[in-house]
Amino acid sequence: MFMNFWYPAEESDQITSEPKKVKMLGLWFVLWRDDNDAVHCVANTCTHRGGSLGDGKVVKNCVQCPYHGWLFNGKGECERIPSLGPLKKVPERSRIDAYPVDERYGLVFVFLGDLPEHERPTIMPINEYGTDGWRTLRMRYNWKANYIRLVENQSDPSHVEYVHSGMGMAGQDENYRVPKFNIEESEWGAGAMTEFQTPGSPDEEMGKVIVKGPSDAGSGFHGASMTWTRIHFNATEGMNMYIYACPRDEDDLEIFLINTRNTRLDPQMDERFLERMAVAVEEDRIVVEKLDPVIPSKEAIGEFIVPADDVLMTYRRMLTEWQAKGWRIDVETMNASRQRTAYAIPGPARKELDQEWAVSPVPMLK
Numbered sequence: 001m002f003m004n005f006w007y008p009a010e011e012s013d014q015i016t017s018e019p020k021k022v023k024m025l026g027l028w029f030v031l032w033r034d035d036n037d038a039v040h041c042v043a044n045t046c047t048h049r050g051g052s053l054g055d056g057k058v059v060k061n062c063v064q065c066p067y068h069g070w071l072f073n074g075k076g077e078c079e080r081i082p083s084l085g086p087l088k089k090v091p092e093r094s095r096i097d098a099y100p101v102d103e104r105y106g107l108v109f110v111f112l113g114d115l116p117e118h119e120r121p122t123i124m125p126i127n128e129y130g131t132d133g134w135r136t137l138r139m140r141y142n143w144k145a146n147y148i149r150l151v152e153n154q155s156d157p158s159h160v161e162y163v164h165s166g167m168g169m170a171g172q173d174e175n176y177r178v179p180k181f182n183i184e185e186s187e188w189g190a191g192a193m194t195e196f197q198t199p200g201s202p203d204e205e206m207g208k209v210i211v212k213g214p215s216d217a218g219s220g221f222h223g224a225s226m227t228w229t230r231i232h233f234n235a236t237e238g239m240n241m242y243i244y245a246c247p248r249d250e251d252d253l254e255i256f257l258i259n260t261r262n263t264r265l266d267p268q269m270d271e272r273f274l275e276r277m278a279v280a281v282e283e284d285r286i287v288v289e290k291l292d293p294v295i296p297s298k299e300a301i302g303e304f305i306v307p308a309d310d311v312l313m314t315y316r317r318m319l320t321e322w323q324a325k326g327w328r329i330d331v332e333t334m335n336a337s338r339q340r341t342a343y344a345i346p347g348p349a350r351k352e353l354d355q356e357w358a359v360s361p362v363p364m365l366k
């Protein structure tokens, strides 16, 4: 799993003035909303003797450890150590890691890493979000799968024909092949559009929009765990799906899906789009959760790769580049020692401040 990316921790309306404990990248964090409506996220381990802050309370806009009542603010600073009495200066080493937060698209994103603001990868944008002529739906799913397998699946044009009953010809066309496509790369991702043959839609209302014949569709990824899919029903109408995934752990994946459409804007049509999404996600889940190995290796051992896999091979190449920057967590080392060592993802303050930190930074692969 990779640090130094933005991850969706939760839906905005799930974060209140009560502490919310969430797992991301195999570690625990706590989020809460202060009196000014700002959301904070800090590492869950108390620097005193390892209390679980997320199981405490929010007091005076700080999170209070349930064990001995130390108070930590949204910057990770310890504001009060009750056992020292009211006048004692709090030592710097009591600080915990705090992480930048950005609320967007109904989700709370947390930057899990130590890069300064101008060096951070971006959150995948939804340019049409909230604009006239577009309607948005949001869904969430939990898969027992690895995030790399999800991104690869979403970046793979050739599975559609076999996995998604309502889109391809379900393997019936003897002449089926994935047309040539050109990969477009951006700083943090890549993707490609291709032409598909669609059988239309069995749904009468949707059949007026999704017409039998060629249609344009494509997909790609942004960063380690975000993907986009564009499906054009005809020359002017279509829908997009944006996935913001959060690896709770290597084999536990929270998927937040945002669907935008510029056709059939009537809210009564939402139900059909939600249903259609749920069917497609379930079709993917059934296949992806059973892939062997659970976590693909970057050397592609045990695989025979074909040109239709080019986008996902670009993803694997980028993962290797991000690993070379020192952004990939050494999960095996971490898991082998975690019962005796508390780990935290280093936040930006570790580079900004010249001080010692009580909790060990996660081990990284090189």
Ligand code: FES
Pocket (backbone or CB within 6 Å): 046, 047, 048, 049, 050, 051, 065, 066, 067, 068, 069, 070
């Ligand atoms: S362990 Fe948190 S206050 Fe003691």
Ligand SMILES: [Fe+2]
Pocket (backbone or CB within 6 Å): 153, 154, 159, 160, 163, 164, 280, 284
């Ligand atoms: Fe799919």
